[in-house]
Amino acid sequence: MADGEAGSGKVCVVGAGPAGMAIARALIAQEIDFDIFERHHDVGGLWDQTNPGSPVYDSAHFISSKTQSHYHDFPMPDHYPDYPSHRQILAYMRGFADAYGLRERIRFDVGVTSAVRDGDGWTVETSDGRTGRYAALICATGTNWSPAMPAYPGEFTGEMRHSHSYRSMSEFAGKRVLVIGAGNSGVDIACDAAQSAAHAAISMRRGYHFVPKHIFGTPSDEFAASGPHLPMWLTQKVFAALIQLLHGKPSRYGLQEPDHRLFETHPIMNTQLLHHLAHGDIEPKPDVERFEGRTVHFKDGTAEEFDLILCATGYTWVIPYLAAERFKWKGGRPDLYMNLFSREDRSLYALGYMETNGGAYKLFDEMADLIARTIAARRQGGTAAAAVDRLIREDSPDLSGGIQFVGSARHSTYVEISAYRKHMDNVRKRLGWPGLKDGVYDRLRATGADARAAA
Incomplete structure (x- = not known):
């Protein structure tokens, strides 16, 4: 051949x-x-x-x-x-x-x-x-x-691992937990921590659009597939306005405002995070600046101690x-x-x-x-x-x-x-x-x- x-x-x-x-x-x-x-x-x-x-x-x-x-x-x-x-x-x-x-x-x-x-x-x-x-x-x-692990200055002396090893919210019991990363896995795991950890926080390096899983009682992707099929620029405007009407701006929950238009990153299909943020079950934090023992310093100048860091930072x-x-x-x-x-x-x-x-x-x-x-x-x-x-x-x-x-x-x-x-x-x-x-x-x-x- x-x-x-x-x-x-x-x-x-x-x-x-x-x-x-x-x-x-x-x-x-x-x-x-x-x-x-x-x-x-x-x-x-x-x-x-x-x-x-x-x-x-x-x-x-x-x-x-x-x-x-x-x-x-x-x-x-x-x-x-x-x-x-x-x-x-x-x-x-x-x-x-x-x-x-x-x-x-x-x-x-x-x-x-x-x-x-x-x-x-x-x-x-x-x-x-x-x-x-x-x-x-x-x-x-x-x-x-x-798993892809992030690199930050300093050393964290608590437990730090990638989210691929995570299985159950029982792993968070009695611990102060920080989830790094706001992909779909990261926000899911942060919501688990909100229900079981002594304290839960999520660190995001940028703001995101949070797409609800249902729109008018229909799964969001099914709703989008069924039409009407608008030009993408108009779809972005219409859906972004609809999401804001339903949930308000991310900054209302202490999150960064997105630096991009809707759909310009992989969609985050989770609004439970907003629920837990609104109830104080999760603390929103910006990107990590450095580690110092069990203390995590963030780019907004704040610092907190954590027992466990889970990195939902992709593959x-x-x-x-x-x-x-x-x-x-x-x-x-x-x-x-x-x-x-x-x-x-x-x-x-x-x-x-x-x-x-x-x-x-x-x-x-x-x-x-x-x-x-x-x-x-x-x-x-x-x-x-x-x-x-x-x-x-x-x-x-x-x-x-x-x-x-x-x-x-x-x-x-x-x-x-x-x-x-x-x-x-x-x-x-x-x-x-x-x-x-x-x-x-x-x-x-x-x-x-x-x-x-x-x-």
């Missing part, structure tokens, strides 16, 4: 979390043979708290609603709440694996330790000591596994089994076409290495289908392969949706969900590929519609 040619050999998929299961079903639909390796003993990825390194805490729920977060042709059970718990999400994913017969395609308790580009394919070494040859590699191992994106130079990186993120395709290597793909302002899991099926169809086209060769290769090599879409995202590493490859969906549709039209229609996966169902009833 020529360099980068997929040929007729097997595909190696790494990871059986949400992304890995989506790509497995798509490959089956395209009749592409593959092996999928999962280092844990079951499917579910980070949503399985027993999976070593899982960052999921007891109070974790989806921040996108069930109607915007499910696999295609496989809705979440009707009895699920608007925002399912991590236990329900895990049960749903396992029901999905059962429904489509994915378990027998997965090699559990086997991780990939090394994937090396070797001539016309990949040499893959696994944790059970085996080596295999594959025509293509799909990385689907996710991003929230390598470093790593693909440990792959040499870093195999992907180009931008701001600590792999710089891929459509967040899926290597522009340099026709046998290298990724799924799940993206962030967006909506339910990414519902996109996974569309994205997985694009990967599977691309592999099939490259195997076919001729004009189909040439069209795919030209698109991946030359197309440079603007996926911002007109939003000027803040200049942080996290947002270097961020996409606006409506713009991403629109461009996926354009790609399909240009290549003559159909979209996913209801019932397209019916022939693959292994155990029928009752499978998800167990969720």
